[in-house]
Amino acid sequence: MKLTIGHLYPELLNLYGDRGNIQCLMKRCQWRGIEAETIAFEMGDTIDFSKLDIVLLGGGSDREQMIVCEKLKALQKDFKAYVEDNGVVIAICGGYQLLGSYYKTEQGMIEGLSLVDMYTEQEEGRLISNIVLQSDLFEMPVVGFENHGGQTSGITTPFGTVRCGNGNCFQSASEGYCEKNVIATYLHGPLLSKNPELADYILTYCLHRHPGTPAALEPLDDQLEQACRAVMLKRLLKEK
Ligand code: GLN
Numbered sequence: 635m636k637l638t639i640g641h642l643y644p645e646l647l648n649l650y651g652d653r654g655n656i657q658c659l660m661k662r663c664q665w666r667g668i669e670a671e672t673i674a675f676e677m678g679d680t681i682d683f684s685k686l687d688i689v690l691l692g693g694g695s696d697r698e699q700m701i702v703c704e705k706l707k708a709l710q711k712d713f714k715a716y717v718e719d720n721g722v723v724i725a726i727c728g729g730y731q732l733l734g735s736y737y738k739t740e741q742g743m744i745e746g747l748s749l750v751d752m753y754t755e756q757e758e759g760r761l762i763s764n765i766v767l768q769s770d771l772f773e774m775p776v777v778g779f780e781n782h783g784g785q786t787s788g789i790t791t792p793f794g795t796v797r798c799g800n801g802n803c804f805q806s807a808s809e810g811y812c813e814k815n816v817i818a819t820y821l822h823g824p825l826l827s828k829n830p831e832l833a834d835y836i837l838t839y840c841l842h843r844h845p846g847t848p849a850a851l852e853p854l855d856d857q858l859e860q861a862c863r864a865v866m867l868k869r870l871l872k873e874k
Pocket residue numbers: 649692693694695696699726727728729781782783784785
């Protein structure tokens with residue numbers, strides 16, 4: 635059994651090191667003896683979604699989103715079928731916005747994949763902040779960093795509730811979108827290494843698609859990650 639991660643358009647969608655999330659997943663597989671590979675797809679490449687277990691769509695500037703959206707529209711049917719077949723999607727910031735019906739900017743309209751019933755509109759100012767949220771997927775709060783001009787509405791199943799930071803809109807109560815196999819969030823960069831429970835939730839979900847694989851992942855030593863997060867929680871939530 636081998637897990638295959640598809641990284642869509644890393645040359646355009648990879649703000650603040652979103653690619654690090656793939657490195658984290660690969661490493662956590664390797665440490666457990668699970669074979670895994672990553673395929674980076676560029677704009678001219680053909681994507682066979684049936685070969686993929688995880689698709690990562692990272693963040694990008696409005697300009698890059700505009701370029702990518704044309705390409706994504708051509709893939710819409712295959713992408714939708716992949717999601718319906720329980721393929722995992724991790725979509726970050728600009729990638730998250732592209733899952734919805736549109737992202738309206740001052741420069742024009744960016745059409746989305748319409749995989750999630752939501753839309754994004756650019757408002758004045760940017761939402762730039764460290765952020766803490768509580769997800770229903772696991773007990774530990776999720777820590778991260780957000781930086782977006784677009785504000786997203788229409789979400790009925792958010793990734794988490796905001797304890798510090800903004801989330802989907804300015805001072806929103808909710809952040810991101812989550813539906814079992816699709817995790818979409820404004821949290822950039824090393825999201826999975828900061829929150830190893832999320833990385834393992836994703837890997838566990840993928841393994842369930844492969845019959846005959848162990849139901850639970852071997853635990854790893856995440857003391858360093860836990861300690862780093864504790865510092866951030868203390869700083870951001872003023873916890874003792
Ligand atoms: N361009 C989008 C926005 O500003 C997404 C930015 C990002 O991916 N950080 O809202």
